[in-house]
Amino acid sequence: MVPEADRAERPIRISVWLEGKPSGRGRRSERSAGQSTDPSAAQTLSPSSSPSAGQPAGLDRDRITAVSVRLLDAEGLAKFSMRRLAAELGVTAMSLYWYVDTKDDLLELALDRVFGEVQVPDLTDESADWRDQLRELAVSYRTVLVRHAWVSPLVGRYLNIGPHSVAFSAAVRSVMRRTGLAPHGQMGALSAVFQFVYGFGTIEGHFVQRSADAGLSQDEYFRQAKGAISEQPRFKESFESADEIMAARGGDTVAEMRERDFTFALELLVAGIEAMRARG
Numbered sequence: 001m002v003p004e005a006d007r008a009e010r011p012i013r014i015s016v017w018l019e020g021k022p023s024g025r026g027r028r029s030e031r032s033a034g035q036s037t038d039p040s041a042a043q044t045l046s047p048s049s050s051p052s053a054g055q056p057a058g059l060d061r062d063r064i065t066a067v068s069v070r071l072l073d074a075e076g077l078a079k080f081s082m083r084r085l086a087a088e089l090g091v092t093a094m095s096l097y098w099y100v101d102t103k104d105d106l107l108e109l110a111l112d113r114v115f116g117e118v119q120v121p122d123l124t125d126e127s128a129d130w131r132d133q134l135r136e137l138a139v140s141y142r143t144v145l146v147r148h149a150w151v152s153p154l155v156g157r158y159l160n161i162g163p164h165s166v167a168f169s170a171a172v173r174s175v176m177r178r179t180g181l182a183p184h185g186q187m188g189a190l191s192a193v194f195q196f197v198y199g200f201g202t203i204e205g206h207f208v209q210r211s212a213d214a215g216l217s218q219d220e221y222f223r224q225a226k227g228a229i230s231e232q233p234r235f236k237e238s239f240e241s242a243d244e245i246m247a248a249r250g251g252d253t254v255a256e257m258r259e260r261d262f263t264f265a266l267e268l269l270v271a272g273i274e275a276m277r278a279r280g
Contacts, residue, residue: 015159016105068110077150111154112162120171130178138197145201149209152202180277218254
């Protein structure tokens with residue numbers, strides 16, 4: 001257990017979005033510059049304005065976040081570091097602390113930035129079918145999870161209260177209200193749909209990344225893995241039934257098979273919502 005005195009000295013980090021200065025400088029830079037750490041004072045300091053003494057020119061949180069996303073996409077979460085990011089930006093690692101306090105801050109900012117890629121339907125269109133809007137959100141969320149494989153482990157690490165994350169959550173809740181489900185069932189339905197999408201997109205993203213790491217297409221990797229497994233007698237019985245199911249679901253490529261699976265599963269969930277709504 002952490003002593004109370006230590007907790008007071010090192011308060012628990014909650015979210016970069018609760019700093020009260022989402023465009024301002026990190027607390028470390030304020031301390032190192034001998035300036036006030038009062039958050040209200042920090043709000044007036046913007047990295048996009050003319051740099052003050054010691055503050056690196058040509059940097060702001062937006063650029064740092066964009067480069068962070070690019071590095072995470074290219075090299076993955078395990079290799080991401082302040083030192084690596086600084087090298088990519090052509091500055092010292094300490095320069096980054098003008099804008100963020102920790103690497104966690106950067107990861108949280110990067111996470112929210114990619115949530116901005118989720119396509120949110122027009123929620124003001126009263127004639128829109130909630131089913132189509134739900135499909136649009138689910139498909140777009142899956143795309144983000146696959147495109148940015150590093151996102152999945154971070155979703156549960158942070159509060160996800162950045163502007164893009166909040167907009168996505170608000171859209172999901174708005175569409176779920178339009179389903180006609182009783183209020184007590186809406187969160188369960190939301191969990192069923194988007195936990196499914198999260199799991200599907202996470203596994204898909206890992207497979208895409210593993211194929212790329214092996215220097216193979218997804219189809220090549222799938223064929224090689226399947227061939228290696230089929231050569232092992234101890235797996236023969238288990239995978240014979242799996243082969244029957246895979247043959248029945250159709251599709252000539254891994255992407256086509258996966259698309260059929262995702263679409264069918266999503267339609268099952270939509271039908272389930274309709275059935276539960278009918279039951280009242």
